[in-house]
Amino acid sequence: MxxxxxxxxxxxxxxxxxxxxxxxxxxxxxxxxxxxxxxxLILTPFMRVVMTGIYFLSRRDWAYxxxxxxxxxxxxxxxxxHMF
Amino acid sequence: xxxxxxxxxxxxxxxxxxxxxxxxGLGGGVLMIIxxxxxxxxxxxxxVALSLIAVIASSSMGGxxxxxxxxxxxxxxxxxxTFTVTGAVAGAFLALSLPVSAIQVLLGCVLFYTSITMFxxxxxxxxxxxxxxxxxxxxxxxxxxxxxxxxxxxxNLKLGAAASLIAGAVSGIVGIGGGVIKVPxxxxxxxxxxxxxxxxxxxxxxVTAAASAxxxxxxxxxxxxxxxxxxxxxxxxxxxxxxxxxxxxxxVLRRVLAVVLAFFGFVLLLKTGGVLxx
Numbered sequence: 001m002x003x004x005x006x007x008x009x010x011x012x013x014x015x016x017x018x019x020x021x022x023x024x025x026x027x028x029x030x031x032x033x034x035x036x037x038x039x040x041l042i043l044t045p046f047m048r049v050v051m052t053g054i055y056f057l058s059r060r061d062w063a064y065x066x067x068x069x070x071x072x073x074x075x076x077x078x079x080x081x082h083m084f
Numbered sequence: 085x086x087x088x089x090x091x092x093x094x095x096x097x098x099x100x101x102x103x104x105x106x107x108x109g110l111g112g113g114v115l116m117i118i119x120x121x122x123x124x125x126x127x128x129x130x131x132v133a134l135s136l137i138a139v140i141a142s143s144s145m146g147g148x149x150x151x152x153x154x155x156x157x158x159x160x161x162x163x164x165x166t167f168t169v170t171g172a173v174a175g176a177f178l179a180l181s182l183p184v185s186a187i188q189v190l191l192g193c194v195l196f197y198t199s200i201t202m203f204x205x206x207x208x209x210x211x212x213x214x215x216x217x218x219x220x221x222x223x224x225x226x227x228x229x230x231x232x233x234x235x236x237x238x239x240n241l242k243l244g245a246a247a248s249l250i251a252g253a254v255s256g257i258v259g260i261g262g263g264v265i266k267v268p269x270x271x272x273x274x275x276x277x278x279x280x281x282x283x284x285x286x287x288x289x290x291v292t293a294a295a296s297a298x299x300x301x302x303x304x305x306x307x308x309x310x311x312x313x314x315x316x317x318x319x320x321x322x323x324x325x326x327x328x329x330x331x332x333x334x335x336v337l338r339r340v341l342a343v344v345l346a347f348f349g350f351v352l353l354l355k356t357g358g359v360l361x362x
Contacts, residue, residue, distance in 0.1 A: 027312035045290035078173040
């Protein structure tokens with residue numbers, strides 16, 4: 001558990017810093033790079049869910065694992081809504 | 085006005101909002117959205133999208149601290165998250181077809197609500213800390229201040245779930261993280277100690293904001309040029325706030341900010357109603 005937690009906090013840090021760095025580079029160059037940076041930032045909290053899901057999977061805690069899957073599914077649905 | 089002065093203004097205000105948000109547990113979204121709407125006259129949908137970006141940045145910064153303190157109840161976060169995320173995606177989708185006035189009026193109401201919750205004193209652990217293993221979602225954490233392990237069980241899960249759904253939808257529409265709605269509900273209704281509630285809420289706020297943000301992002305509503313100063317300003321602010329100022333819990337500052345939020349809520353309603361124009 002402790003390992004998962006410190007891993008999660010590292011993922012958050014890496015996600016937010018790389019998102020900001022890419023976005024900053026994009027600010028002075030092209031919008032396409034900024035787009036990527038924003039995407040990295042938006043996906044960072046979901047990495048937290050993915051890792052929590054993996055943690056529950058490793059403990060064979062199926063109920064909570066399926067909740068994590070549901071949350072990730074909602075993100076996918078949210079990202080597809082603009083097509084309708 | 086060109087893009088650079090606006091970007092600079094957002095960057096500077098972001099530092100302010102980020103540090104104040106981290107100090108007071110506000111998340112920074114509430115302050116950011118007011119600034120974008122009222123000071124910079126950014127159209128409501130774009131302002132909400134940028135504010136969500138700010139919320140994601142500040143919660144990810146704050147989250148790396150909270151998780152280390154081991155106060156986040158991951159199981160509870162997962163259960164409530166299913167409801168907030170559903171609300172967040174639905175809310176953001178709904179907001180796309182809502183008129184600007186509806187979004188601003190809802191935000192005005194949220195500001196009044198936030199102001200009221202800030203006036204209330206935050207109760208420290210005690211009433212929520214009772215040991216009964218009946219709920220599978222009970223939790224515990226080590227409290228540095230009292231040097232003891234605090235155990236708690238969770239009450240009224242159904243009510244908490246319903247409130248999470250609404251909090252998710254509201255945050256998707258007005259571009260806040262929804263911590264101001266979730267923390268009091270977890271603390272007062274679900275009887276979770278305030279520290280565990282705040283840490284668990286932080287986990288959820290980032291995911292909630294991201295679920296809404298992705299809807300705005302895919303609809304091209306995230307202003308890419310303004311995203312960079314928003315992110316950086318909030319990150320620097322959140323860093324300052326969590327490192328240096330997190331322990332100073334000033335009641336006076338809370339009350340001043342509560343009045344300020346209510347004032348801007350009022351101004352926002354007047355502007356939406358066409359009484360004030362600029």
